[in-house]
Amino acid sequence: xxxxxxxxxxxxxxxxxxxxxxxxxxxxxxxxxxxxxxxxxxxxxxxxxxxxxxxxxxxxxxxxxxxxxxxxxxxxxxxxxxxxxxxxxxxxxxxxxxxxxxxxxxxxxxxxxxxx
Amino acid sequence: xxxxxxxxxxxxxxxxxxxxxxxxxxxxxxxxxxxxxxxxxxxxxxxxxxxxxxxxxxxxxxxxxxxxxxxxxxxxxxxxxxxxxxxxxxxxxxxxxxxxxxxxxxxxxx
Numbered sequence: 001x002x003x004x005x006x007x008x009x010x011x012x013x014x015x016x017x018x019x020x021x022x023x024x025x026x027x028x029x030x031x032x033x034x035x036x037x038x039x040x041x042x043x044x045x046x047x048x049x050x051x052x053x054x055x056x057x058x059x060x061x062x063x064x065x066x067x068x069x070x071x072x073x074x075x076x077x078x079x080x081x082x083x084x085x086x087x088x089x090x091x092x093x094x095x096x097x098x099x100x101x102x103x104x105x106x107x108x109x110x111x112x113x114x115x116x
Numbered sequence: 117x118x119x120x121x122x123x124x125x126x127x128x129x130x131x132x133x134x135x136x137x138x139x140x141x142x143x144x145x146x147x148x149x150x151x152x153x154x155x156x157x158x159x160x161x162x163x164x165x166x167x168x169x170x171x172x173x174x175x176x177x178x179x180x181x182x183x184x185x186x187x188x189x190x191x192x193x194x195x196x197x198x199x200x201x202x203x204x205x206x207x208x209x210x211x212x213x214x215x216x217x218x219x220x221x222x223x224x225x226x
């Protein structure tokens with residue numbers, strides 16, 4: 001089974017631009033979570049989608065948004081980029097079964113965004 | 117608000133020794149616990165999860181859970197330089213999220 005894929009892997013933008021990142025979960029997974037990770041920092045939760053609905057949202061400004069499609073693929077968008085948005089953006093999917101395995105998250109390789 | 121605490125390290129361990137990583141959590145009702153490994157510049161990968169008190173072994177890795185004391189540990193036996201990474205502890209909350217610790221950086225010295 002293919003793992004979580006993220007595109008693009010690397011991205012360079014300038015301040016004020018916007019960016020869209022894409023995530024395709026493992027086949028059959030319906031939950032997709034997004035995280036931001038800056039150097040030396042832990043995982044900062046952005047939002048989580050399940051069946052095209054945003055179930056949870058972290059403490060990020062409204063410039064950060066996301067959506068999920070009917071095939072469970074997800075996108076996140078960052079508008080009006082700031083220098084501080086430079087980070088590794090990670091997407092993770094979770095299996096649909098009940099029990100502890102439902103909480104397991106499988107990560108994609110990430111998109112490294114650099115804002116100049 | 118559930119919290120997960122980890123010592124940020126770095127924890128330096130000689131090659132071949134046992135590395136012991138600890139994680140404490142605030143919610144006594146937590147049921148399952150996850151350990152992930154993250155190499156520098158890479159994404160986290162699942163090592164194992166545990167939900168019963170006691171030990172769970174997988175190869176050189178052993179997770180130990182003590183719900184009464186609210187801590188979960190990860191032991192790495194016969195540590196190798198390739199084990200050098202940041203180890204993240206995570207606990208589910210009631211809203212389908214994982215609450216993450218900040219991670220412990222482990223350095224295995226040859």
